Amino acid sequence: MARFADLVVSAVLLAGLYATMAYGLGLIYGVLRVVNLAHGGVIMAGAYVGWVLFDRLGVDPYLAIPVVLVASFALGVAMYHVLVRRLPRGAAGGPASLLLLFGVWLVLRNIAYLVFSGNDRAIQTSYSSRSLAILGTHVSLTRLVVLAIGLVLAIGLHLLLRRTLLGRAIRAVAQNADSCTLVGIDVERIYLLTFGIGTALAGVAGVLFATIFSFNPASGASELLKSFVVVVLGGLGSMSGVVLAALVVAAAEVFAVLILPSYLTTAVGFLLLVLVLVLRPGGLFGHRVLA
């Protein structure tokens, strides 16, 4: 039973990270209808920015989050302005946007490889191995912090979308971009900002990822996959849905240890993706567009 409690706790803790990884992908897809295939690459890049700040300048990774937020926002804005803006809109842009953003991912990967070499890196702080006793199980401090930051980001994003003028504009564009131009919303600017915010969130997820797991330039494929599962499962765009879906994905992965040989657990994310896409393509909680 103690083992069961352990698994539940670690699933909850992992869910915070998965939710954070998924926010950006979901936001961009919800508004621009573009699947950001460079998402995994941005997560990887964010991890490296956090690592550089920590390793070279001694900045605590969690204090580095604002820096990463700004840096990856700038990256996102640049990506949109230089590349994504030029894509054909609508269904015709489908394969083109996939290939384009996939190219961006390859370039990010190559840059990371050139600058940081292919070695595995991890952010090891003085408190990385510390743990707290909660519910009779030992909980790693970093994982707890990651969960907390993930929840803060969820609430922040929720408030941004629900309570601010920008958020209302973003939701309006997600629903009907053409009508937005009629009421004077600069749709192009909303797209730009949304893409920036989405990549900024992915960058932050990268820092959080780096404080728990090791990473290298090739990281990102399974992160993209898991983010995508969470977004599809969560019903594209509702914050509470994303958090719940992240919990489901994390739990599936953690509990798979009980029934599957360890090497197959990496394939769980994929299995889940196929199951979700085939059984519930509208998500667990129905299809809602950026509620």
Next chain:
Amino acid sequence: MTAPHIPRAIARADEDAGRRPWPPKPGPGPGRIAPPLVPRAIARPFLAACAILAALPLLDLSLYTHNLLTRAYILIAGALAWNWMGGLVGQVSFGHAAMFGVGGFVAARMMLDVHLSPELCWIAGAIVAGVFALGAHPLLRLRGPYFSIATIGVGEASRVVFTYWERFTGGATGLSLPIDADFQYQLYWWALGLAAAVAAASVVIRRSSFGLKLLAIKADVDAAADVGISATLYQDLIFALSGAVVGLCGAMSASYNSFIEPNDTFAFERSIGFVLMAVIGGIGTSLGPALGAAVFVLVDTQLLASYPKLHLGIYGVLLIAIVLFEPLGLTGIGRRLMRRVRRPAPPVASPAERA
């Protein structure tokens, strides 16, 4: 009712295939509406090229070029087969390495355990790879980005499973195959034959009603369904075909190297390679991917051998540049040049004439 979709689907598919608009204008007689499956303008140069390439090793061909060409033929077949799925149906797969690997390993196992002739082993590998592709049937319900991301998953999952399935694949050490040097040399013609057959198949598929149906599915699944084209059936068919051909490529390539190893065979980079070859050559065109594969092999061996660290970055930049500036890749550039040659700029009257 949904009847109004019918002309739309057909017209779009026709437009894509570069055929006459629908409904056809009444011609001079009761002649055929559909163009011949293989036009003479293509058939003759194609056969001539094949004959020349087949005769090359009989002349004085260096071993280096021999090797380069053999690898190019195998990749040409793979890229063309990828294009059936990615180009004709518009379902971009980032996981074709899975079929490449399955075909390769099944053929390798047959060779080692059953001791059949290599040709039979290849066929077995191709069939199993085709069936494996059919296993992706649930994925084919997905469209666009959903399908593409799912294929990333298939590719990665099969790499993991096959790497750990040591009894079958030999794990990270891989399998060595009993291929003698003579057969390895003869593989040149097998690979050329495969590439030629797949190229011919590409042209025929593209110009047949089957290809037209695939294009209709790409243009508008719902409209295609309205005129009785089952997206599920035709996508399954073409995906299995594409998988079988790519599996055959994997099997041949394993024989040619007389070695196969899961991490390299199932590598994500290999899947990316198929995408790139098709995109460079011209995604969705019948023979563009063959050109793309040839360029890919050249770039891979000539340029990237000197800059191995820039491998992915160069491919990434290429992808971005092609998508932004010339979505049809080399074929698009070629067509532009042809247009310029055929329709030269209107002659500017010289000052003397004006006067």
